[in-house]
Amino acid sequence: MLVNILAPIFVFAVIVLIHEGGHFLMAKFTGMKVEEFAVGFGPKLGGIKRGETLYSLRSIPLGGFNRIAGMDSSDKNDDPRAFVNRPVWARLLVIAAGSVFNVLLAFFIFAGAFLYAGYQTFPDLPVVGGVLSGTSAEKQGIEKGDTILTVAGRKVDTWTDIGKITKTLDTRIVPVTVSHEGEEKTLTIMMTDGDNGRPIIGISPYLEHHDVGLGEAFLMGGERCLFLLKMMVTGLVDMISGHEADVAGPIGVARMSAQVADTGFLSLLLFIALLSLNLGFLNLLPIPLLDGGVLILTLIEGVSGRELPEKALYYIQAVGVTILLGLFLFAMSNDIQGLMK
Template identity: 35%
Template sequence: MLITIVSFLVVIAVIILAHELGHFITAKASRVKVEEFGLGYPPRLFGIKRGETLYSLNAIPIGGFTKMAGEEDPKIKRSLASKGRGIRLLVLSAGSLMNALLPLLLFSIAFMVPHNVVVGQVLVEEVAPNSPAAMVGIEPGDTLVSLNEKPVQNISNLQRYTYLNLGREVSLLIQHSDATTEEVQIIPRWKPPEGQGAMGVLVSMTNQTTIRQHEPFWRAIPQGIGECIETFVLFKNAILSLIIGATSMEIAGPVGIAQMTGEVAKAGISPLLEFAAFLS
């Protein structure tokens, strides 16, 4: 329970802090007077004044604020309302922009932090009749080696690459039980029959091993960018799946998100960073 509460508050604080820093930095850069920069909502626990700004920590942790002078009164000196339309738009939208950029940072750090990855061979156990897999000749006992030249090292890889390419033809390299390899073209379905999945295969992992991975920053940053792009694609595909009725909507409130955060935190810092990036 303690891990769940602490990890949830830390994740929320990072996301809120990034958002409010966007407003704060652009306001300061535009010479708008910032009266208070607060993490959490009042009542105030304590505050420190530096220059013209009060930096406060408040009792209600779900939120934050950047209080600027004269947000609606242009007569106040150095007020937000006294600035031009472009400056006001920049300051007000900077929080959302920071939340869009935060995942890039978090994903990159997640790749740099040493973390455990379970790898092995993804083996086909069953093939659904008349499914895309059946139509291209995939059979039980085949091993899925790569998808669009990306190695399939675990079931998570297969699921991710599949859902990134719903409705599009992909190249799937398979190894048959007699050790021969074959590359087939397959189109994962948007709306498969219940229990079949996009390709129509039931898989398991064999020869599992756990390896320790981390990347230097010059590789982690490009991978972080790629992860951000793929996350947006997954969001888009999830929304389209809801529209066409392929999946049902499951809504999690703050308690549900906190529980998920606690479960992810138990897996390590790297997965927690990825989860925070996803929430952002």
């Protein structure tokens, strides 16, 4: 139960703090004045001031925020180090840094996971990689490392041959010949239903393990990020075009965090990497109020050489609020449906 509570807090805190940390570091790097860097939200529990920046701890431990002087468009700050008074290139770097840091976090987690755990491939050999607990295969003595020779009297050359044979059988009772440490034996197996309703023997395939060096881990981490980003673009297009899209809100993410945490810390880190990549991608969408929308507005200001009229900003922000509210309601609807299943 404690893990179910702490896991979502840990997940949200990491991805939001990394995001805000990107804004913070780039603001400092470009010479802007950062008035506060807060860990958490809500009432302040305490803080330490170092130079001009207050580093505070808030009561709600879900992420954090920056308070950069002149960041609020309504703040007519005359300080030359205020956000609104800095060059356009500096503002663009600060705005983009949050999402860039989220992508970098995902990249380093994926690369680290490949370096630590390596990866597995499916050689399609008729070798048992594992036996499902409680199945007839386990009771009849099939073990990890055994080679499947025949199923229902038909020769097996590859692992995929097993599924091709079993789906054509009219009976659930099937003779299986295996080779165990060089000794052949024929066993009578009672097949059970798999997840897709198809009959299964109750064994899983052998997967070949590969160790990974540092350079290959970085390459594979980058490839994984690119693959997931392409999947996110596809999902966004599906959602816009009215096709079914699997979108989770905060409740859904919290539930998944608790479930993933039960499978181990590495799985939780990989889940954080996926969410961090999602946050980085979504924040760069050209939607007002998101970092991507602010980037576009800042670019327009840089090209035109003047600020947008307040009335135009009002309508742009109203559109942004409408879009974000719609996305939030859609995600919450999916969360509620998930709770009812």
